[in-house]
Amino acid sequence: xxxxxxxxxxxxxxxxxxxxxxxxxxxxxxxxxxxxxxxxxxxxxxxxxxxxxxxxxxxxxxxxxxxxxxxxxxxxxxxxxxxxxxxxxxxxxxxxxxxxxxxxxxxxxxxxxxxxxxxxxxxxxxxxxxxxxxxxxxxxxxxxxxxxxxxxxxxxxxxxxxxxxxxxxxxxxxxxxxxxxxxxxxxxxxxxxxxxxxxxxxxxxxxxxxxxxxxxxxxxxxxxxxxxxxxxxxxxxxxxxxxxxxxxxxxxxxxxxxxxxxxxxxxxxxxxxxxxxxxxxxxx
Numbered sequence: 001x002x003x004x005x006x007x008x009x010x011x012x013x014x015x016x017x018x019x020x021x022x023x024x025x026x027x028x029x030x031x032x033x034x035x036x037x038x039x040x041x042x043x044x045x046x047x048x049x050x051x052x053x054x055x056x057x058x059x060x061x062x063x064x065x066x067x068x069x070x071x072x073x074x075x076x077x078x079x080x081x082x083x084x085x086x087x088x089x090x091x092x093x094x095x096x097x098x099x100x101x102x103x104x105x106x107x108x109x110x111x112x113x114x115x116x117x118x119x120x121x122x123x124x125x126x127x128x129x130x131x132x133x134x135x136x137x138x139x140x141x142x143x144x145x146x147x148x149x150x151x152x153x154x155x156x157x158x159x160x161x162x163x164x165x166x167x168x169x170x171x172x173x174x175x176x177x178x179x180x181x182x183x184x185x186x187x188x189x190x191x192x193x194x195x196x197x198x199x200x201x202x203x204x205x206x207x208x209x210x211x212x213x214x215x216x217x218x219x220x221x222x223x224x225x226x227x228x229x230x231x232x233x234x235x236x237x238x239x240x241x242x243x244x245x246x247x248x249x250x251x252x253x254x255x256x257x258x259x260x261x262x263x264x265x266x267x268x269x270x271x272x273x274x275x276x277x278x279x280x281x282x283x284x
Contacts, residue, residue: 001026005099009106016112019179024103028096029126031135033088035095043090048083051130052243058132060247062232064214065139072134086128117178118151119171130243139217139226140244144209152178155196162199165207165219166192208266218261223254225261235261 008024028035058066076085100120107113125145127133136143146168150156155178169189176183177191194201209217214229224244226234235251235258236244248254 001028001096001099005102008103012103012106012110012112026096026099029089029092033092035091039091039095039098040087042094043087045083045087048086048090050082050086051128053129053132054243054245057245061234062228062230064228064230064232065226065234068138068211068215069131069133070135070137073129073132076129076134082129085134089126089128114153116153117175118149119175120147120149121168121171122147123168137211139209139211139215139224141219141224141238141242144207144217144219150174150192150196152196155193160199162195163221164195164199164203165205165221166190166195166203167207206264216265218264220261223257223261225258225265227262227265233258 004024004026008022011020011022058069076082104118107116107118123146124136125141125143126136127138127140127142130142131138131140133140133142138144148166148168148171167189170192171189172187173183173189174192174196176187177193195203205221207219209219211217216227218225219238222237222239224234224236224238233249234247235249235254236246237248237254238244241248249258
């Protein structure tokens with residue numbers, strides 16, 4: 001990651017006669033969590049909090065959903081390594097943050113500071129024991145909620161936060177829009193320019209996450225709806241149940257909302273063949 005940052009910094013220090021694009025991808029906090037000791041020391045074990053766990057949390061989850069849960073949780077708990085594992089994740093994140101900070105500092109010191117768009121995102125979320133799972137690969141909140149930040153000179157304002165739900169598929173259309181380029185017709189997603197100008201702008205706040213051809217999740221500002229290939233379902237009222245502990249799919253209270261969400265699931269034939277279905281569209 002330090003080498004990636006060094007390379008990017010070197011590009012920012014050059015003179016470019018034409019507009020340029022730089023993709024700087026960091027490996028951490030991906031496994032394995034190997035970082036200099038000082039980053040681990042930033043997070044003492046006695047100060048680390050572990051996420052609350054509901055022992056029967058998975059009892060109301062359909063079998064295809066349970067199949068996505070890794071066996072790491074039991075091993076980590078049996079060896080009393082919860083805090084050590086979380087420390088490794090936090091330290092790796094801090095290390096990656098430092099490398100990103102170095103790149104941004106170089107941009108600030110360069111001639112391109114005031115005419116360069118910056119987009120920062122993570123490709124997926126990460127479980128640290130929530131719902132008895134570790135790492136990625138689920139359709140619940142921790143696995144699908146990712147980081148997304150835009151900095152557009154003359155448009156965005158520092159410190160502003162947007163609470164709408166969008167998709168990583170929106171990044172390409174947004175950059176094309178900001179640069180005055182028409183994206184190809186087969187590209188999915190929407191330009192986020194309205195939200196960059198006004199974080200409170202009206203927005204159809206729905207994000208779709210697909211995993212292989214068997215699973216799909218819809219997230220709105222209040223609900224998460226999951227449907228598996230065999231037709232089994234989950235529904236969570238994320239406003240009342242942010243940890244997604246209670247599957248409400250059989251609750252008459254939510255019948256109207258369930259009907260709307262079911263109707264909103266795109267058919268596989270509607271999903272762009274230009275991209276593989278596996279892990280399409282994470283939800284920042």
